[in-house]
Amino acid sequence: MSSFTVPTNLVASELTTTELNGKPPQASFQVKAGLAQMLKGGVIMDVVNVEQARIAEEAGAAAVMALERVPADIRRNGGVSRMSDPKMIKEIKAAVTIPVMAKARIGHFVEAQASILEALGVDYIDESEVLTPADEQHHINKHNFKIPFVCGARNLGEALRRISEGAAMIRTKGEAGTGNIVEAVRHMRTITSQIKRASAMNEDELFTYAKELGAPYDLLKRTAKLGRLPVVNFSAGGIATPADAAMMMQLGCDGVFVGSGIFKSGDPAKRAEAIVQAVTHYNDPEVLARVSEDLGEAMVGINIDSLPETELMAKRGW
Amino acid sequence: MVHTGDSQDNTQQVRVGVLALQGAFLEHVNILSRLPNVIAVLVRRKEHLSTIDALIIPGGESTTIALVAERSGLLNSLKDFVQTKPTWGTCAGLILLANEVHKTKKGGQKVLGGLDIAVNRNQFGSQIDSFEAPLNFANVTTSDTDLFPAVFIRAPIITSINSSDVKVLAKLEHNVGQTDASAVVAVQQGHLLGTAFHPELTDDDRIHRYFVQIVTQILNEKLKHAKT
Numbered sequence: 125m126s127s128f129t130v131p132t133n134l135v136a137s138e139l140t141t142t143e144l145n146g147k148p149p150q151a152s153f154q155v156k157a158g159l160a161q162m163l164k165g166g167v168i169m170d171v172v173n174v175e176q177a178r179i180a181e182e183a184g185a186a187a188v189m190a191l192e193r194v195p196a197d198i199r200r201n202g203g204v205s206r207m208s209d210p211k212m213i214k215e216i217k218a219a220v221t222i223p224v225m226a227k228a229r230i231g232h233f234v235e236a237q238a239s240i241l242e243a244l245g246v247d248y249i250d251e252s253e254v255l256t257p258a259d260e261q262h263h264i265n266k267h268n269f270k271i272p273f274v275c276g277a278r279n280l281g282e283a284l285r286r287i288s289e290g291a292a293m294i295r296t297k298g299e300a301g302t303g304n305i306v307e308a309v310r311h312m313r314t315i316t317s318q319i320k321r322a323s324a325m326n327e328d329e330l331f332t333y334a335k336e337l338g339a340p341y342d343l344l345k346r347t348a349k350l351g352r353l354p355v356v357n358f359s360a361g362g363i364a365t366p367a368d369a370a371m372m373m374q375l376g377c378d379g380v381f382v383g384s385g386i387f388k389s390g391d392p393a394k395r396a397e398a399i400v401q402a403v404t405h406y407n408d409p410e411v412l413a414r415v416s417e418d419l420g421e422a423m424v425g426i427n428i429d430s431l432p433e434t435e436l437m438a439k440r441g442w
Numbered sequence: 443m444v445h446t447g448d449s450q451d452n453t454q455q456v457r458v459g460v461l462a463l464q465g466a467f468l469e470h471v472n473i474l475s476r477l478p479n480v481i482a483v484l485v486r487r488k489e490h491l492s493t494i495d496a497l498i499i500p501g502g503e504s505t506t507i508a509l510v511a512e513r514s515g516l517l518n519s520l521k522d523f524v525q526t527k528p529t530w531g532t533c534a535g536l537i538l539l540a541n542e543v544h545k546t547k548k549g550g551q552k553v554l555g556g557l558d559i560a561v562n563r564n565q566f567g568s569q570i571d572s573f574e575a576p577l578n579f580a581n582v583t584t585s586d587t588d589l590f591p592a593v594f595i596r597a598p599i600i601t602s603i604n605s606s607d608v609k610v611l612a613k614l615e616h617n618v619g620q621t622d623a624s625a626v627v628a629v630q631q632g633h634l635l636g637t638a639f640h641p642e643l644t645d646d647d648r649i650h651r652y653f654v655q656i657v658t659q660i661l662n663e664k665l666k667h668a669k670t
Contacts, residue, residue: 132643133469136476155572158595158643162501162533165464181547184509186464186502221547221563222503223596247569247596271570397513404463404510405486411514 128287128343130354131157153292156272159223159247160293160356163187163379167369167400168358170194170383173212174219176392183396187223187247189381190216195254195301195361196384196423199435204256207235213244223247225274230441231259233268242271248293251275251286253440254300254383261442266290276360278311278438280318280344281337283353288340294353296377297438298361301384303425305362305371307438312359312375322348352376361438364389364423366402366416373406390420456657459485459494461520463510465502465534469642473650474498480654488519496528496657499535499554501595501640504563507534508552517552524556528633528657536636537561537598544601556634558605565599565638566619572596573618577639579628580611582648591646592627592639594618599638600626607631633660 132154166186171177172194180188192208193201207228217224225248228235235241235258236249251264253276266273267290276297277283283294296315298308322333322344330348334341346354359372360381369380382399389395398415405411433439460470462484474482483494491497497520499507511517523529524539531539538553542560566572576589583590590612599621603610612628614621627638635656641649 132645133466133472136472154593154643155574155595156569158593158640159569159572161466161469161643162503162595164466164468164502165462166503166506178548181505182509182549184464184506184513186506217568219548221545222505223569242570245568245570400506400510401513404514408486 128346128354129153130346130350131161131356134161134354134356135350135352152270156292157355159272160274163223163358164356165404166379167396167403168225168379168381169386169396170381171216171387174215176387177216177220179393180386180396181220181222183393184400185222185396186379187225188216188220189225189227189250189383190246191227194384194387195437196303196388197301198254199301206255207232207240210240210244213241213246217245225250227252227255228264229255230257231262231264233264236264236269236273242269246271249273251291253297253437257440263289263442274358276438276441277315278441279314279337280322280347281339282441283315283357284337284339284343284347287355288343291355293356293358295358295360295381297441298359298363299428300361300437301426302362302428302431303364303385303388303423304428305364305368306428308359308362308372309375311438312372312377315353315357316376319347319351319353323351363399364425365419366398366412369399370402370406370412373403379403385423388423390422395419395422454658454661455479455481456496456654456661457481457483457494458654458657459483459490459497461485461497461499461507461535463502463514463516464506465500466640466642467500467502470498470500470532473642473647476647477650477654487514488516491519491523495661496653497523497530498653499529499531499538500642501533501535504534504537505547505551508538512552517554521554524554524634526633528635528653528660529556530635530637530653532637532640532642533595533597536600536638537563539634539636540600541604557629557631557636558603558608559600559629559636560602560604561598561638562601563598564596565621565625566594566597569596571619575614575616575618577612577615577627579649580609582611582652590641590648591644592641593643594639595643597627597638600629600636603629605631612637
């Protein structure tokens with residue numbers, strides 16, 4: 125993993141070229157991670173058809189995630205959840221000008237391959253625990269792809285394992301389809317506090333901590349030095365209100381994914397717009413109060429304690 | 443650049459705002475903070491505009507930035523600002539500074555305007571067609587061994603130049619997909635600078651220095667004007 129390059133200027137005064145023994149940063153990773161840098165401060169919205177994609181674009185989404193069913197419906201309907209129909213993805217690509225992402229099952233490298241998502245001109249692939257995993261031990265080797273990947277993580281070890289497999293962007297998992305922010309908060313706080321601990325450690329301690337976290341040592345060392353994840357990190361899974369989104373931003377994420385929270389609410393267009401405003405003005409209580417007004421009904425939501433262990437999506441990923 | 447004015451000019455601090463509505467604004471701030479005599483300021487409200495000498499509009503999604511600017515009551519103030527104050531747009535920022543934009547979303551998109559050019563959004567296709575290319579950049583690079591490492595991410599290009607005041611600073615130089623090597627990717631029109639690529643995604647701060655130089659020159663001219 126000595127070839128890993130932190131996206132340039134993601135943080136202040138990060139040494140790059142010279143630190144890597146004079147080797148120039150890898151072109152492909154810079155370009156892959158670069159799109160994630162462009163999405164920062166933005167909202168990526170789950171959409172299941174052209175109409176929703178257009179609502180998302182008009183609301184100011186920085187990208188859309190094209191999928192067959194939003195997580196709340198996946199949860200309700202059960203069964204095996206797979207990659208979306210390429211036809212639907214094509215239609216959404218044609219309907220909007222913002223980047224389009226699509227999900228592949230964990231470990232299902234053929235869903236991600238050139239013949240499918242890459243060839244459709246999808247801009248980012250989400251190797252997602254929201255779909256039914258295809259492999260219970262291995263994730264996709266994302267270095268093999270020209271298209272960038274985003275992956276979910278609950279803790280620092282998981283995030284760094286995904287980055288070492290080639291993910292150019294991370295999102296904290298939360299618990300998708302619940303409309304309940306509690307897991308998103310837990311995962312964001314866990315990662316932040318683990319990074320803080322790592323930053324306070326000397327090298328001897330970092331070796332042990334890497335083993336404890338199951339994280340590649342070099343990436344952990346880099347992360348400890350940066351004081352943040354070495355790629356863009358969004359928050360996901362349970363964001364349903366502008367206040368939820370602003371809270372995740374204040375907790376230190378770079379942007380948010382909103383899945384069921386928008387199109388399972390009473391007035392999707394208005395709520396989507398409000399969440400976009402909340403992510404930009406996350407530190408401005410005046411704006412937050414204004415955009416939170418009169419949004420209609422939020423999605424109902426689920427208490428995560430009431431979900432059986434087997435239905436938790438965040439547990440998928442190894 | 444040699445100053446002939448009083449010594450105050452040499453140590454003059456320049457306040458450069460970075461529009462922080464969406465996109466890679468912190469990347470610009472991180473480069474600016476390495477430059478001498480530059481203070482970087484995040485701009486999210488119209489009040490912030492009165493505290494800065496110049497503005498950078500970063501990369502991001504131009505539709506998002508335009509919509510958020512409008513809903514934050516910032517669009518008209520930004521339009522006024524770019525009429526007279528030094529402003530640099532990178533990628534999405536270039537699109538927002540163009541007077542004419544093609545390949546926009548359905549129903550079009552609002553822009554600030556200022557540059558007498560037409561741009562094509564997302565010229566090269568989807569992310570898989572994003573690329574890096576070393577470029578000659580007028581006033582910045584000096585030889586073929588000293589090119590600027592340009593990063594193009596779902597980038598626009600400048601398809602036509604509609605005023606003799608617009609100077610071409612950089613071209614693509616090699617064919618990329620369907621796009622000809624002669625495609626213009628950086629321009630300057632007086633106090634406005636536009637690049638289709640992302641200098642903020644590299645460690646090369648020469649274009650940032652060039653922009654600060656434009657700002658300093660304009661400020662000094664104003665100062666001279668005020669004195670005489």
